[in-house]
Structure formats: structure tokens, C-alpha cells
Amino acid sequence: MGETIKIDVNHITRVEGHGDIKIDVENGVVKECKLEIVEAPRFFEAMLKGRHYTEAAIITSRICGICSVGHQLASVRATEDAFGLVLTKQNRQLKTLLDMGQYFESHVLHVYFLAVPDFVGAQSVFPLISTHKDVVLSALKLKKLGHDIGDMIAGRLVHPIGIIPGGFTKMPTVERLEEILDRIKDARGELLKGVALIKTLTLPDFTRETEYISMYRKGEYAFIDGNIFSSDKGEVSYKDYRKVTNEYLVPHSTAKRAKFSRNSYMVGALARFNNNYEWLSDSAKSVAEDLGMKPICYNPYLNTVAQMIELVHIIDECESIITDMLNTGLKVEEPAKPVLKKCTGVGAVEVPRGILFHEYTFDEAGYIVEANCVIPTGQNLQNIEDDMKAIVPVALGNRTREELTLDMEMLVRAYDPCISCSCHLLDVEFVNDGKK
């Protein structure tokens, strides 16, 4: 006699935004297995229409609080691409540092506050304040470092102020850079405590081969510029992002989904780790080895571990950029001014949750005619659902309903989804139940 299970997790907790999990098993047959997106629609592409190029980053930043740096970076990169503004070395360094400030904040929040409670049997980070106080304090310290990097470069990390097309409105001081450099060196020790904790955790053993998509720039662990790389198809120009993302809709989720070579693909820390492992710093590679991670890794639950490895790489990268800036000396660079014309540009940036694209078309006066934003979480949604479909049939008979529910929640959380972002434009309304 087969099992009958109905799982309905309303508003998954400890993720950004509103998503529901629905699983329906009747007599041992999986009838339905879905990740539903119930975020309210925002209509950002419509809001952008008719607004001046100087406002694009201010507006798109508000797609998501946790990803606001990422949206601003992709936004200014798209505008710079459209007007043909070239990145100077210093501008590139500042943008990379700002991106890394966001990685600190975002990865630490996800690993320590959102994911780890599952592994130690807690409902949130708050009980950990008494049971794992040193780890919580260490996480707060690392998060604060991310915020202070953001403050130093652009005034603040949530909805930054100082980043504009062509450059920055302010420059960090030498004293501030030195202070941040000291704290980055200190952060390495804090992070290794976290690595030690991660090492003690047992993550679900599940693998499913899929396609990994990330940015690619030969010789670098790419962050703010480069082409697209697919683990199936190789390099694709960033300008051709639409050929990779192929956005489409499914009735039960109004966040747009994406597919390239297969039914689904994955973006984010694990995709970057798999595609760009070669260019991780030596200490990040040795931490990876210590944690038993090597490419290609097909276990999506290990995305969280890949984030920890990236944090080690980012510490090395920040250290080398700031040291170089201090040795070369900062120059006052006026932001490059665009010559207005009808034009279109694409910005592709690796943000914590994966590769993000913005594309704008401007009229001759610099006002937006058309805008498109393709969000990492949207690109991951089908891949999450394909994982769920692979896990559920195997779990039947071995896992209780409660265990399976937790497996599913942990899976969704492992992707570190940002539903605010992925539903920047659409809503889920069950006009029909997904069946033709």
C-alpha cells in the first residue's frame, strides 16, 4: 500500500520573500511537487520606463534590500555599457570591493542565521545566542565588516548612495582603508571558526547532475565583469544573455523561470565554485579540500558550504585589492559623463545568489524606453523544483512527513533564494491549478 502525503508549507521561513512548497503524494505516486511563489508583484520594469538614466540604480536597488548592491552594480554596468563608459582600474577595484562587502553581509546572513539553525535543531538564530554565543558574535562581526566596507565605498550597504554610472561620488580615505584592511585580516580567524563548525555538520547526501551557469573571466574568479559560462556549453558573450536565460512562465509561479541546455540550470555559489574553481585563492582551495568539496559538485545542499569557501576567497581578494590601492595611492576620479544618445546596454554581475542581468534602452535624452532584469533566484526556481521531484520519490517510505518537510525547506534554503527579487514583477495567483 503506497503512502499518501500532502505537504503544504505556507510562507517558507528564513528566506527572503514569500514562497510556498506544495507536495501531493497519493498511494505512493507523486502527483504534485511545486515551489510556489506568492510574493506581491512590484512592476519594476514599468516603473523604470520614462525615468532618467541617473535614477535607474536608485530605483532598481529597491527591488531587494539584501541584493541592493547587486542591483546597483548591474544597473550602473548596464548604463555604462550602453553609453560606452570604460572601467578604470580604480573604478573596477572599488566596484569589486563594494560587491564583496555585499558577499560578506549576504553569505554570512545565509550561512549563520538562515541555514545553520536547521543543522543544530533550532528554529532561528535567536536560541543560538545562548547555545553558540561565540559563533553568533563572530557572525555579527563579519556582517558588520561587510556593512562597513559598503559604508566606506558608497555610504551604506542597504540601498547604497555613492555608486553612479561612470564612477563614485566619494572616495575612501587612506585611514579608513587601513582600518578595514586590519579588520579583514582579523576576519580570517573568525571565519575559520565558522569553517570548523560547518565541518561538524552532516548535510543531506543527495546529488543530481545539472547545468551550472556563472560569469567567466579568464584568470579570475569573476565578479563584476566578464562573459557567461555554462558547464554544458562553455563561454557565451554577456550581450547574448537572453539566449542563455530564455525566460518563461509556469502557471503556479509568476516569478519568471529560465532554461538553457537542459530543463533547468543552477546559478550561485555552487555554480561559481564548479565553473571557476581554478581561480579560487590558494587558501580558499585548501579550505575546500578541508571541507571535502571539489568540482564538479552536484549536491545543491552544499551551496551553503560553497558560500563559506567563497568568503575565504573574498578575504584574500579584499586584502589584495586594498593593499594595491594603498601602495598605488588613490586618485580623485570624476565620474565619467555619458554623451547622451539612443542606445542599449547590458550589465552582468555575479551577486551572492548568482549571475544577475540588467538591460536598458535609452532615448536620445537619457530616459529609459525599455528595461529588463533577470534575477538569480528566478533562474534557480526550476532547478529547485527538479531537485524536489528527484528527492520526493526516493524519500517515500524512508522519511516521515515531518522529515520530508524539513528536507524540502532545507533544500529551498540551501539555494538562498531571494523571492523579493525573483518576483520583482509578478505575482502568484492560482487562476488555475497548473493543469491544462
Added chain:
Amino acid sequence: MSKPKVAFFDFTSCEGCQLSILNLETELLELLDIIDIVEFREAMSEKSDTYDIAVIEGSFSRDKDLKRLKKIRETAGVVIAMGSCAHIGGINSLRNNQTREDVQRIVYPDNPTLYETNKKALPISGAITVDAFVPGCPVDVKEFVKIVKNLVLGKAPGLPTYPVCVECKMNENTCVYEYGKTCLGPIVRAGCDAVCTSNGGVCIGCRGLIPNPNINSQKDIMEKYGLDMNLIMDSMNLFMTEEPKEV
């Protein structure tokens, strides 16, 4: 005296304000000395049916959220609208300058009306009565703590009633009008420590208008610098489409 129970809720928003609360670091731990957080979906799995203070982030943009909002209003003694979206409609209300049909068609050309959305994205006060608000996009976390503490002590929230210009001057910034830029500082509520103008930006109005804004003085400034008053009206559309405008 038992600590008041505080629950956080979000509607149409980016959750950046809740994120800012999670970024409170040491102040967050201090805040937990005077309140109990009983629901905060972004950070914890527990949910609660009872709470004294409800903190709401996000705008009211679809009727199907009305039931949940009314329930929150019935349960909480104090409802706080947190951030621009909840306080004044914020960036969500930018779309109110276009028709619902237009925005749906732009974003979802193949089937514009499949997903429910109201004609306008409104502040939370467009759906239920709000007792207090924390302005800003995102909120200033120190101000948030101050307002919550004041409310817990039964005092007024204690928001400034003077404009951003006052704080900007105190920070010794050169007025951005001198650089030919348009800034909403003269009519927008202070309390952010003029964070935007102090970091090379202009005031974009995320905190809403001060009570009785001196629009005539704003007109004088525009005249003095040879700028068109329409620039102010257009800047106001970013966050303040739903704020009263009189020219």
C-alpha cells in the same frame, strides 16, 4: 512587567528594512532586553497568534492582503508602519503614475491581467489605521530603536519636524543646488542625518514631507538657481507619488 511582544510582517516590499533590523548587531541584542520578538519570518520559523506591537513593512497593493492586514490590526495594540513603502507608499507608488493596465502590459505582455494587483500601491494607512511610522528607505536602525523604545515607554515616537536641510547644514555639506542639482532636502523630514547629501547624492524624498512643508520657499530656491519647478515634482514621484502635492 512582562516584555511587550513584537511581531514583524511584510507586504509589497524589498524587505530591506527588516534586513536593516537584523543588521542592528549589538543594538539588536539590547533591544531584546525590552521587547520579545515573537514573529519575524525572514529570521525565524516560529509564528505567534498574539502580539502587542505589529511592525509592518511594505505597501498595500492587492485586495487579497486586506484580510491579513485587518487581522493584524485586530490583534495588535500598536501598529507601526516601517519604511517608505508602508509609511507613504514609497517606490511602489512610482507605478501609480501609470495606469494598472499599462504596467501590467509592460511587465507581462502575454497575459496582462492574470495576476491580481490593485490600481495603486498605497501606504498601509490605505488599508488599516496606523498608530506610528518609521520613515526612510531603508529605515535608519537607530531611529527605529528610538521609536520602539519611546512607544514601549508610552511616549510619542519623537520624530523631527524640521527638514533634511538642517541636518545637511550641520554636517557642513556644500548645498547641492550650488552644483546645479535638484534636491528635496528643503521639504523632506529630517532624521536620516542627511545621509544621501553627505555621501555625494541628493535627497530623493524617501522619508516623506515634513508637516506643513514650505513649498513657497522651495519655489524660491528653484527660481534662484534657475531650475524648473517641474524637476521637484518629478523627483517627488520617486517615493512620494502618494504624498499631497500643492503647487
